[in-house]
């Protein structure tokens with residue numbers, strides 16, 4: 001009999017092309033997503049070596065990071081951004097790659113369009129020059145972010161050199177309170193494990209609270225795996241996964257569908273499989289979670305006070321973070337006034353997120369002093385939001401519904417939070433300057449963000465939802 | 467890269483993420499060169515592009531090709547631009563007591579050696595540099611040792627055999643993978 005193995009092991013072993021002691025494994029890659037920011041130097045590398053793209057049909061290109069979220073039909077105004085997107089266009093043309101360009105119906109944030117188009121399928125290996133590639137793990141894939149040199153490797157060979165990471169399982173059992181979302185689960189986990197606790201590991205999320213989540217909610221969890229240092233996160237595919245994938249544009253059809261599902265159903269961790277590390281958390285312990293500091297591990301339950309010292313931080317680091325944020329130890333965040341709300345990013349910009357937000361704001365108005373940006377993750381999400389009339393709800397509330405892209409998640413385009421201003425953001429990073437030089441970010445769930453938009457303050461979502 | 471002797475630039479901050487190493491707004495370039503100018507940009511310059519006198523890169527007391535940084539260096543974004551910025555500025559070694567995975571890989575792919583030491587050694591190194599900015603370290607890559615010169619501290623560090631071979635020979639991942647093209651073809655057909 002075979003040794004019991006983990007879901008991660010099963011998929012990894014299926015993809016090993018070559019193994020040599022002390023050397024990294026050569027791993028075959030099923031899907032490679034590329035975008036304008038981390039690909040130009042990789043294409044240059046191919047040119048220098050005189051190599052073509054090895055597997056065009058497995059390479060998906062889009063423009064998302066450095067694009068405006070207004071007037072996407074016009075030429076990009078900012079010179080360097082325009083040049084970067086044009087470079088992507090030229091590279092795709094020269095190497096024969098189809099590009100899902102601005103305005104096209106399949107354009108969007110790489111990690112949003114992969115699952116929604118059916119490019120991301122259970123059992124795959126997926127890479128992209130972006131650390132939040134871990135998002136795709138929600139469908140039962142091994143998906144991780146890579147640097148540009150590795151983008152070049154994959155373009156050239158469709159394979160990558162990788163040491164096999166260690167495995168960690170995080171179990172969350174129980175039932176979440178009303179008003180608590182999967183974003184709260186992952187922010188909670190990161191504050192317990194810290195931003196470096198997952199380094200060297202690939203994480204499987206399991207337990208009844210995870211099983212109960214929708215596919216999109218699972219993506220939010222896997223998305224932020226990297227914020228605890230892990231290479232990626234994965235969730236075993238189940239009925240929820242198959243339901244989600246079924247009928248998507250690039251999903252298998254007919255007889256192939258049946259065959260695929262039969263195979264995918266075997267992708268789970270065997271009983272008695274051993275992980276290098278295992279954690280157990282209770283869903284009941286999780287309240288709406290929010291960050292107060294300058295890394296995603298510096299988070300608290302929304303009713304708690306800022307601690308004197310965050311786990312795994314020195315007094316000096318803590319002081320530096322709180323000074324940047326303009327906050328004090330022991331201060332409460334409940335009732336704290338904020339200036340901006342950003343609902344978007346590959347963490348929380350899918351149609352379910354927009355629906356959750358619309359449910360809260362329907363018939364209400366945003367707080368006067370608050371500016372609210374809502375940036376759909378993809379052209380498809382945007383179209384669906386309009387079809388469902390969510391755009392009207394947002395417009396009536398005074399929200400600014402923009403066009404798809406990464407936007408204020410990383411502030412590469414003009415969507416920047418001004419210096420010193422507070423932003424409740426559904427994105428994934430609260431690093432110094434992440435949302436613009438001097439910007440101050442509170443990471444939170446779409447519920448917490450929607451309520452902040454209405455009240456202008458940080459509130460406990462549980463008292464508004466239910 | 468075989469042996470390196472250099473003074474160090476100390477940056478005693480933990481959890482330095484790659485957004486600090488090179489902020490996103492400087493990722494618009496389409497070549498690998500020139501990122502050094504914006505290394506640690508938001509710490510290095512005050513508003514109006516005035517060099518911040520309190521930031522270590524603007525302090526002529528410290529120089530060298532070795533960056534000594536606090537724990538968990540390079541977390542966050544996968545941007546290889548962080549490694550390019552460090553290399554372009556002139557660093558070829560980064561010493562810390564913990565590195566984020568993707569950064570470590572990116573550094574090694576760009577001729578930067580990340581050396582992981584214990585918290586104690588890191589603290590000692592910061593202390594020595596603080597007492598005497600002329601403190602030098604000596605790194606022997608083939609033997610995987612790091613010495614703090616003028617002290618009796620000599621430790622060994624670990625780097626994986628494959629990457630060491632690459633660094634020593636200026637060898638490249640793609641050359642190595644391409645040598646296995648037949649295996650990849652066979653894999654696809656199987």
Ligand code: SF4
Nearest residue numbers: 132345346406409410
């Ligand atoms: S939305 Fe943010 S985290 Fe996601 S891919 Fe874009 S920049 Fe990266």
